[in-house]
Amino acid sequence: MARAAHRKRRSTRLPLRYLLPALFLVAIMLMLLLRGYVHSEFLADHRVNPPTSNSKVPADVLEGGPVVDTRNGKTASYHVPERTMVLTFDDGPDPVWTPKVLDVLHQHDARGVFFITGTMASRYPALVRRMVDEGHEIGLHTFNHPDLSLQSTSRIDWELAQNQLALVGATGVRTSLFRPPYSSHAHALDNDTWPVTRHLGERGYITVFNDTDTKDWSRPGAQEIIRRAMPEKSGDGAIVLMHDSGGDRSQTVEALEIMLPRLKAEGYRFVNVTEALDAPSAHTPVGGFELWKGKAFVGAVSVSGKAMGVLTVLLAVVGSLVLLRFALMLVLSWLHARRVRRPDFRWGDEPVTRPVSVLVPAYNEAKCIVNTVRSLDASDHPIEIIVIDDGSTDGTADIVESLRMPNVRVVRQANAGKPAALNNGIRHARYDIVVMMDGDTVFEPCTVRELVQPFADPEVGAVAGNAKVGNRDKLIGAWQHIEYVMGFNLDRRLYDVLRCMPTIPGAVGAFRREALHRVGGMSEDTLAEDTDITMAMHRDGWRVVYAENARAWTEAPESVQQLWSQRYRWSYGTMQAIWKHRRAFLERGPSGRFGRVGLPLVSLFMVVAPLLAPLIDIFLLYGVIFGPTGKTVAAWLGVLAVQAICAAYAFRLDRERMTHLLSLPLQQLLYRQLMYVVLLQSWITALTGGRLRWQKLRRTGAVESAPVTGQPTRERSAAR
Structure with missing residues (x-):
């Protein structure tokens, strides 16, 4: 009983990794409030009383x-x-x-x-x-x-x-x-x-x-x-x-x-x-307490004033980064779409028609694995399917074997993590092109075919597909849908043109087997093995490209806690990968090019800018309360309008319905703050030397099948 009570007390205690970001946010707000206070931006009263009779004033x-x-x-x-x-x-x-x-x-x-x-x-x-x-x-x-x-x-x-x-x-x-x-x-x-x-x-x-x-x-x-x-x-x-x-x-x-x-x-x-x-x-x-209280007040005012100056500079930085990113996204995405959609565009002399191996790492994916395997079985490209069961305890492997599909093999291993499962799958793969996906993802019939066509170019070592959110019928899913279409896929077009693609999504990616062997396979050094392997490909001289028509439908987290866990791992893993490949900045050849182009862009747009982006909303709140409200709101709406333009263009490129963009303003106010706290927590973990373990997300099997190619996307539910 005593142990149970102790565990309950520990479970209700706010973890330090959550407390520090919360305290940091509170500190910023308190400093801004103090600045408003000492600048007479609230509690000020500018009324002046007109003179009255002096009959009660002594002569x-x-x-x-x-x-x-x-x-x-x-x-x-x-x-x-x-x-x-x-x-x-x-x-x-x-x-x-x-x-x-x-x-x-x-x-x-x-x-x-x-x-x-x-x-x-x-x-x-x-x-x-x-x-x-x-x-x-x-x-x-x-x-x-x-x-x-x-x-x-x-x-x-x-x-x-x-x-x-x-x-x-x-x-x-x-x-x-x-x-x-x-x-x-x-x-x-x-x-x-x-x-x-x-x-x-x-x-x-x-x-x-x-x-x-x-x-x-x-x-x-x-x-x-x-x-x-x-x-x-x-x-x-x-x-x-x-x-x-x-x-x-x-x-x-x-x-x-x-x-x-x-x-x-x-x-x-x-x-x-x-x-x-x-x-x-x-x-x-x-002297005494009164003196120290006064010194503490003046010191706090000094800190808040300096912090406000720093925040103002950071706001200018993030504003410049946001505008630069949007400009690059619009221009380079247009160039990418113009290039790949030309009637005469070809990756090589002949289309890729040879069979490929599809690896499906699975850990306790009983609710999703049937949908995943069946979607692969409907592929219009010749494939072998290898499901690597990473020590599942829910009968995932048994479920796959019970399907009795001739082109499906199950490889069982003790639980060792996703990178180990993928490396095991590579060893069992028969073909020289390896497609990797998640156990909760479903492919369209044409996904594999579209994904492997760039390998007709011998310089291409890896291809990133187009990951789509399948369970977008709820608010959190709709916000992630906007993020995937605008923040991920539009970015991939940008990075493709600049030849510095930072990440091949784990949900849909393909690799030349030779390239995988040359870089040592999937590494367990970071929590973002997909980012790590992509950076390794660049440093080894391979070209990494984006195949927009290779669509995969994945189940996004449906709760704040699940979303937090996923993004915490992503952001921390990305920081680990950047740090691991930092020497590329000083190297020559393809590695140096990626180090001096790709790493700075990834650091700015995936780490620094998202960390500073909430300053826009903080200054919005500050300006509404203390400053020129009209100008502040107009400036924020201007930034939102630019984001809306980019989002609408991204949705148009992906042939998505625009109705989901109605939740964009709310996403910017709420979802961005959550992502900021996650990234801040990752920074704290990195700076304090903390370690983050793999976190398995709870799946519901909400994504049953992919929409028909060329038709408007539909949200599907497990409840029928």
């Missing part, structure tokens, strides 16, 4: 100075002394203009106050540290820059806390200075803004308004900015409102360069608020 505040202190339940306001200028800069820091402002202030030994927003401080913490290091004072200006008179007290507290968090993370200090967004003079306080000022005092903040507003955001010119900065009476002190962010601040910098030396010569001093009021510093050092 001494309306007539007092620009510094208002409502702490400890008391109300006081302060002016700055004569010939004292407090230069304040709102909305920063900005990576372009804040350094220029700081340079001018440093050059003239002047200090000021920077009212920073949390969104900018978290993105450019080094600039905030420089402000503090150079003796400037920091004030809060909220996190997202909303009009606080329109916000609840909980939102106000949240804005203050997040703003302080960014400041603490950047500098290790807190501040007691605050300036509300959209504020101006103290006498502009009204019945909506005064409660906010009192609430700020209850939270320990001093509110800093201004005496003069340069309105430098309107870019009136440097001289006009200087004129607006000066107090009404000569010699008076003033708190001056300027900006170091929010747009082009070149006129602000120019005005400072002129104003600072001129006013200093007239006896003015440029100090921060607490210096002007002879008060304790507004900065309080922070």
Whole structure:
């Protein structure tokens, strides 16, 4: 009982190979959300409250100075002394203009106050540290820059806390200075803004308004900015409102360069608020958990910003790869179809009519093997059929023998895997052309004939057939049908023209026996023995071609788990094959040509591009939520339209019904994500040195027979 309970707990535990891809996806989404958060792409409120009556504002505040202190339940306001200028800069820091402002202030030994927003401080913490290091004072200006008179007290507290968090993370200090967004003079306080000022005092903040507003955001010119900065009476002190962010601040910098030396010569001093009021510093050092929390927040923002930059570059890469692949597919597929469909096209002087051997490796294929063998028996080309039973436990071999077909032989072996079964079949084959197929696949009567015709060309060592999904009546099957027609068969036309076919499908392929012997037969080094043997053929100098009319109908996985298992093996096996044949990149002759043409294309289009393709959907989601929704959706629909054009062309070449393409948008949104996670899992397995074992897919026998050649394809079901 205890062992059973332990096994049950282990079976319900999420395997690490599934957990890591899921965590990776979650991490990407969290980084994108954080980026949207610190760029004010959500939670931002750009409403501005119009002025109202000031009947509830104390008269001494309306007539007092620009510094208002409502702490400890008391109300006081302060002016700055004569010939004292407090230069304040709102909305920063900005990576372009804040350094220029700081340079001018440093050059003239002047200090000021920077009212920073949390969104900018978290993105450019080094600039905030420089402000503090150079003796400037920091004030809060909220996190997202909303009009606080329109916000609840909980939102106000949240804005203050997040703003302080960014400041603490950047500098290790807190501040007691605050300036509300959209504020101006103290006498502009009204019945909506005064409660906010009192609430700020209850939270320990001093509110800093201004005496003069340069309105430098309107870019009136440097001289006009200087004129607006000066107090009404000569010699008076003033708190001056300027900006170091929010747009082009070149006129602000120019005005400072002129104003600072001129006013200093007239006896003015440029100090921060607490210096002007002879008060304790507004900065309080922070330590402990609060400091580490701030550093963690700023660090996470930095990571998300860099990750977004990387993702943007990767999006450009994947976009270029997708468009390049589509362009190559359309052009080269057209050239391929034009070549092989010419009336005078021939593979050699005479058609291939000699008998061939058909190998059917089978492991527990009791539900499918009768359909497979009978479809072969109906072939219009002379063949021998060899069924290699790889230690089946469901009576597969007995079922074949019970058919009593004269041209069918059964070879039994202990379970050793598909490559071993195929090599055993090669040893028993009588003829010099060997056709290989899966035990769940059915051929059309003309499939073998069409498949072997390219061997009339003595340079051809192997031929890839046209694998079709037979059980496409369900959604997953329909999506795989689109993938097979567009992603596999259109690709094979492309690779055929470029003479770098990467994979002969296990469901339908043919080999020259001499070529198989020269490369050592089917290898067990990788889980994708079909890709491995194809690459070996190229490296040995053989030509590998595609026979589009050699159709085979195979049973695709009908559940997500089965599909996952199959594609995980495929993608991991492809990576193994690429790594195994990596030396071809440096070799000469046919091997070098394949290494410098085929391997890069396979790596880009079968490994890199599919891994990055979900970025298109991630940015779609991000753009719909945070960005320009219309442009984002239009861009995604544009990519989908290109895919639809390629898919429609592929369906036309394969003479398939277009109705299945109605599920293409849904396939792109859902199916592609599943394939991405599978590929990511394969990457993790490869990088961590993990090993993947053969995984037998559960078959249902849904594909009973092939459609009649030349007729529209029909989905067939086992239930009749």
